[in-house]
Amino acid sequence: MAAAAVGMLGASYAAVPLYRLYCQTTGLGGSAVAGHASDQIENMVPVKDRIIKITFNADVHASLQWNFRPQQTEIYVVPGETALAFYKAKNPTDKPVIGISTYNVVPFEAGQYFNKIQCFCFEEQRLNPQEEVDMPVFFYIDPEFAEDPRMVNVDLITLSYTFFEAKEGHTLPVPGYNSNQQLSPASNL
């Protein structure tokens, strides 16, 4: 059972670099998964009476010297309606820096309804010295959010992005797993 746990933890850690590799070799489009997701977007009906406030956080890991921040503090959306939001990142140093980001959604239970159509996460992003770029996130809240009784009192969802510096041999920490819960192969058998 411990082996299965280690295996699943390993698979979770592997998922991000593997996805990165997939994205870099196949480029944009993500056609492997686009099929049913696009159909859902095309046919979904906004639930107009269920307004949700989305707030935005931006963090950088201590070793990354980017200025990274959201361009809006909040946006009001309804389930079933696609929405656009922007972050902005600047490399104030005199050397190119490559960053890679991951994201987190709270409350935890709402995260399953938060669908990103396209964003800037999980893929290396290179900023040249003094370069500043807009970073869009295009997303929607699944209309089924409005039917979930557990979500009845949820009217605030917070999206947090964290950028790390992408280096050789560096693995991206997956949010939600504390470092003191990592299982090393030698222990816990």
Add this chain to the structure above:
Amino acid sequence: MSTAMNFGSKSFQPRPPDKGSFPLDHFGECKSFKEKFMKCLRDNNFENALCRNESKEYLECRMERQVPASPLTFPFRQLMAQEPLEKLGFGDLIDGKSDKN
């Protein structure tokens, strides 16, 4: 991937985006559309429903632009893969119909 094996606290499992990652708009080619959208948000109390035309225009800008890509990818790639507007949730805005109500 929620399982019976509880690692002590619930954790959020990030998922990759449906259509992958936006390439960076290094030259700010669509910046004016972004500015228009941000201004619309500020003028409308950050209500997304009232600024959907502007967000559609920003994404259309991205779909029309080609940028030289890195050696790892195709010679050119767009700032966003071409996609019919309906599949981006803008079906009701096609033909110039406004959804402001």
